[in-house]
Amino acid sequence: MYREINDTKICVIGLGYVGLPLARLFSTKFKTIGYDMNAKRVEALMAGHDATLEVSDELLQGAIKNGFVCTSNIEEIRGCNFYVVAVPTPVDGDNKPDLTPLYGASEVVGKVIEKGDVVVYESTVYPGVTEDECLPVIERATGFKLNKDYFAGYSPERINPGDKVHTVEFIKKVTSGSTPEIGEYVNAVYASVISAGTHLAPTIKVAEAAKVIENSQRDINIAFVNELSKIFTRMGIDTQDVLEAAGTKWNFIPMRPGLVGGHCIGVDPYYLAQCAQRYGYNPEIILAGRRMNDGMGEYVANQVVKLMLKKGIQVLDSHILILGFTFKENCPDVRNTKVIDIYKALQEYNLHLTVYDPWANPAIAEREYGVQIANEQSSISNQKYDAVILAVAHDQFKELDIKALGKNNVVVYDVKGILDRSMIDGRL
DSSP states (O other): OOSOGGGOEEEEEOOSTTHHHHHHHHTTTSEEEEEOSOHHHHHHHHTTOOTTOSSOHHHHHHHHHTTOEEESOGGGGTTOSEEEEOOOOOBOTTSOBOOHHHHHHHHHHHHHOOTTOEEEEOSOOOTTHIIIIIHHHHHHHHOOOBTTTBEEEEOOOOOOTTOSSSOGGGSOEEEOBSSHHHHHHHHHHHHTTOTTOEEEOSSHHHHHHHHHHHHHHHHHHHHHHHHHHHHHHHHTOOHHHHHHHHTTSTTOOOOOOOOOOTTTTTTHHHHHHHHHHHTTOOOHHHHHHHHHHHTHHHHHHHHHHHHHHHTTOOOTTOEEEEEOOSSSTTOOOOTTOTHHHHHHHHHTTOOEEEEEOSSSOHHHHHHHHOOOEEOSGGGGTTOOEEEEEEOSOOHHHHTSOHHHHEEEEEEEEESSSOSOGGGOSEEO
């Protein structure tokens, strides 16, 4: 073993949806420091509350009592010897990978890393980014040489935001290292806290590729059922009924149509496509799936308008309620939410839109998207709506009397397919 496991001192850089749960878990076994450049985020965490709700106040406060520390002061992370980078990897306005957060995190590592230390990246990237883009930043800052002065690894994050069952310790972890010995060490560190076990990949590039295809595969499968939904809707066939019938075969892949947003499935395929294009290959299926899924918000809006016209409801100056704004159910995360596409498409019809989401932070929604949302049910009870769109399957909406929110002649559209069909006029 490269180093005794008990001598490992961990610093997790980036305390968002991925980094904080991981840092908290590491702190049960190792001396662990969480670093984030957002001082307000750090202050809130040290006060014992995680605004992302990924780590409960009880777990966070318990970790802090046992020595877990969060900081925005780079001097406080010196002396660690196992750095984990868990920062976002978004795309820009042209859907090109934006590695700016990774470069910034690598610069932080370059300021504190010492000879013999290990840096492990968790951020989702295309094959080659760790070794070709991130590590050179560290080496320019330090003059170090990989596998001589310091070592590296890659262990792709597998966090599922809002999921309180499949938390970080209960999802099998892929690991890798810049040498076979370092791979064994990195794997041992993770294996000591991951109850579900680990899988040691032979190289860093293999681990990077494994991560980026996980979500690309889901994206393509969802795109397929989204296309089926469009076809079957034209034929007057309920897509959910078809999928239920087909699902009786043992090897049928269970997928449902819907909006594909968030920071993983809606983003990772672009990283894989970018990598393929760099090698002179134009990925057809991957990008076709992205086009299909990126167009579903506008499709939902158009379907709602068609249903309103069929029921004789005047669209101009009508009132439409959208239930949900986050990218998935029971989660406050609004990053890359595709509900905004429904909203923008409906805006073109000169009608009145109300968005209600008890999970989303109104200030963040307005800052990031320019959309005012309500998060108190009382704020939507003073208006009767011409159409109601269930866009996100929050548990609170399952108990909501949606029909009572609408006028006598109301269109109810169920994007998520969770409402009783007697209540709805259409669904994906």
